[in-house]
Amino acid sequence: MLSVHQAADGGLARVRLPGGVLSPMQLRVLSEASRELGDGNLELTSRGNIQIRALRAPGELSDRLYDAxxxxxxTHERVRNILASPLSGLDGSYDLQALVGELDRGLCASPRLAELPGRFLFALDDGRGDLAAVGADVGVRVVRDQLALLLAGEDTGVRLAPAEAPLVMLRAAEAFLDERDGEWRLGELADGVAKVLSRLGYSRSGGQQQADAEELPAGGPVRAGVYGPELLVATVPLGSLGPEQAAVLAEAGRLRVTPWRSVVVVGADADRLQQTGLVVDSESPWNRVTACAGKPGCGKALADVRRDARRVTPALPKNQRPVHWSGCERRCGQPAGDFVDVLALTDGYSVDGSEAVTAEQSVMRMR
Ligand code: SF4
Structure with a gap:
């Protein structure tokens, strides 16, 4: 049965989506399962997975997921953590989906690799640098007609033919298991990159400088590749996808869940997406507002940060700088780089260390 964590609001199940791929039928199954067995919403995670909260019947959910x-x-559900560039193959870029499938099948077929820590991450980057930057334990990045082997986010200088990449990535993960002494990530292991390369029979030759990362557009049309205006990125406010939003997305032709709380959509009606509260405007403040679980999902939370963020975000200006709402000082899910730090206190919110103010007053301090 699918493993379920206990959160303050009940069972929490995580559904892995290697490469973010989710068919419209699978989205319908997940949304219906959440309505009938959970809190009704689907939560998008920073690893491009989907969570169902307040789960009442884990066995029933497992059966439905298996059928879909x-x-x-x-045995391997916990370790199927595979990210891929969400636009790969859709906007004229290198299509990584076959490699993602091969890597996932090889991972599930290896009894040894079920021992990987749940935090261990694979990533495949189509050359634009969006996923090379996430610092995955084992990754590849398209460089012309080859794949650069990345270990702990570092370009090792090793170049692979596409056909050999999945096997080398799996062997790199096994090498990490051989070397680890309780570490969860390759970057935590002393000389980890050198040790893994040595076990693979490669020597580090120093990677070439790659072009700067090209980030996924934050909501809006992509206008590239064969799909042209049919290709959209829809931001899911606070990463929480409601039943109506899921139903409209499931009318699309193709979907990919991204690690940035958005969904790449082919063949959906942008106006209908917006009517349900999904965001297809690249300047919307919703593209840059994140929040931890807060109340009632987390027992440590001092406030229902998502409810308050929902209430005040429409008052923020376009192109607002990133804002992160936290229910306590752990600040789970905070973004990298500069952001406005909105922290719940017992008597309100502090904004970048200010005294306590109400959620509404916090807006003036975010700009
Ligand atoms: S930041 Fe605090 S309140 Fe928010 S999810 Fe993490 S532990 Fe819970």
Whole structure:
């Protein structure tokens, strides 16, 4: 059965989506499962997965996921953490989906790799640098007609033919298991990159400087590749996808869940997406507002940060700088780089260390 964590609001199940791929049928299954067995919403995670909260019947959910092809391996479910550039193959870029599938099947077929820590991450970057920057434990990045092997986010200088990449990535993960002594991530292991390369029979040759990362557009049309204006990025406010939003997305032709709380959509009606509260405007403040779980999902939370963020975000200006709402000082899910730090206190919110103010008053301090 799918493993379920206990959160303050009940069971929490995480559904892995290697490469972010989710068919419209699978989205319908997940949304219906959340309505009938959970709190009704689907929560998008920073690893491009989907969570169902307040889960009442884990066994029933497992059966539904299995039938929909979303639970191919009980033993390996925790370790199927595979990110891929969300626009890969859709906007004229290198298509990584076949490699993602091969890597996932190889991972599930290896009993040894079920021992990987749940935090261990694979990433495949189509050359634009969006995922090379996430510092995955084992990754590849397209460089002309080859794939650069990345370990702990570092370009090792090793170049692979596409056909050999999945196997080398799996062997790199096994090498990490051989070397680790309790570490969860390759970057935590002393000389980890050199040790893994040595076990693979490669030597580090120093990677070439790659072009700067090209980030995924934050909401809006992509206007590239064969899909042209049909290709959209829809931001899911606070990463929480409601039933109506899921139903409209499931009318699209193709979907990919991104690690940035958005969904790449082919063939959806942008106006209909917006009517449900999904965001297809690249300047909307919703593209840059994030929040931790807060109350009632987290027992440490001092406030229902998502409710308050929902209430006040429409008052923020376009192109607002990033804002992160936290229910306590752990600041789970805070973005990298500069952001406005909105922290729940017992008597209100502090903004970048200010005295306590109300959620409404906090808006003036965010600009
Ligand atoms: S930041 Fe605090 S309140 Fe928010 S999810 Fe993390 S532990 Fe819970």
């Amino acid at each position: 092809g979303l639970l191919p391996s009980i």
